[in-house]
Amino acid sequence: TMKIALLQTTLIWENPKANRNHFEEKINAITENVDLIVLPEMFTSGFTMNPSTVAEPMNGETILWLQSLAKAKNSAICGSLVVTENNNFYNRFVFVFPSGEIQFYDKRHLFTLAGEDKVYTKGNQKLIVDYLGLKICPLICYDLRFPVLARNIEDYDLLIYVANWPKPRINAWDILIKARSVENMCYTIGVNRIGFDNNNFEHVGHSQAVDFLGNYILEPQETEGVFVVELNKEKLIETRKKLGFLNDRDSFELKTN
Numbered sequence: 001t002m003k004i005a006l007l008q009t010t011l012i013w014e015n016p017k018a019n020r021n022h023f024e025e026k027i028n029a030i031t032e033n034v035d036l037i038v039l040p041e042m043f044t045s046g047f048t049m050n051p052s053t054v055a056e057p058m059n060g061e062t063i064l065w066l067q068s069l070a071k072a073k074n075s076a077i078c079g080s081l082v083v084t085e086n087n088n089f090y091n092r093f094v095f096v097f098p099s100g101e102i103q104f105y106d107k108r109h110l111f112t113l114a115g116e117d118k119v120y121t122k123g124n125q126k127l128i129v130d131y132l133g134l135k136i137c138p139l140i141c142y143d144l145r146f147p148v149l150a151r152n153i154e155d156y157d158l159l160i161y162v163a164n165w166p167k168p169r170i171n172a173w174d175i176l177i178k179a180r181s182v183e184n185m186c187y188t189i190g191v192n193r194i195g196f197d198n199n200n201f202e203h204v205g206h207s208q209a210v211d212f213l214g215n216y217i218l219e220p221q222e223t224e225g226v227f228v229v230e231l232n233k234e235k236l237i238e239t240r241k242k243l244g245f246l247n248d249r250d251s252f253e254l255k256t257n
Contacts (some may be wrong), residue, residue, distance in 0.1 A: 002134055005034045005075075006218070006227045008207040010195035011164075014054050016044035016081075020065050027069060027077075030226055035132055039079025040162050040193040041141050042091065047164035047197060048082070049119050051089035055082045058102070066096040074098050076131055079191075080107070080140050080162050088121040093138045093162065095129050103129050107140040108149055116142075126254075128154050134233060137186075141165060144176045144190075148254060152184035152246060157236055159188040167202040174206060174220055181210040185239070185246050187217075187231050194224060212236050 012018040045054040070077045083092040091107040106123025110116040129136040135156040141163035181188040194205040206220035209229040
């Protein structure tokens with residue numbers, strides 16, 4: 001089994017230091033032992049199209065802070081932030097192990113409606129993280145609308161989506177998280193922010209956890225909080241063996257545009 005804490009909260013606009021302090025307070029308040037802590041998309045800044053104001057290198061303050069916290073809590077911590085590398089900006093999902101090791105995924109589907117594709121460089125590599133016996137596929141917000149990228153050809157156990165998904169389209173978020181769980185026969189966790197951003201977009205959270213048959217482990221939450229769920233890999237494997245739906249999946253090749 002794996003215990004995972006979902007952190008749903010407001011974000012302070014384009015202020016990495018204030019957001020780090022805010023999250024550190026919440027993380028240090030977690031009293032039970034958890035294996036993984038999940039933060040929202042762009043947790044140091046909110047969903048900004050001004051990357052130069054908040055971007056950090058991979059040896060910057062936020063990464064060092066995450067490594068220190070992960071070690072202190074003996075828990076992996078993950079979420080996305082704005083990273084600068086080789087004169088490009090990335091919306092990068094980082095998975096920080098308690099040991100300090102880091103694996104990362106760069107958002108592939110950039111949100112053209114907000115012009116994310118104009119200021120960020122898209123990723124072209126899918127990541128599968130192997131952690132405590134679970135294979136985890138991390139994705140970011142708009143990726144949720146594109147099932148081909150998420151298709152479970154690696155027999156992963158858990159999909160994680162981190163997001164700044166606004167209130168007017170929250171119904172799509174709920175539907176698609178369930179759909180990804182059912183079609184991939186995996187656990188799916190979605191962590192979204194709450195509150196208004198500086199563009200006056202409202203976010204109502206709906207952070208949630210769904211099992212491999214589309215049942216809620218944690219129903220969509222609308223309040224600020226830390227929500228802990230427990231996943232059971234044995235039940236997942238048992239159900240996959242019994243039903244065998246993944247055996248009939250299509251084979252395909254994913255090409256970069």
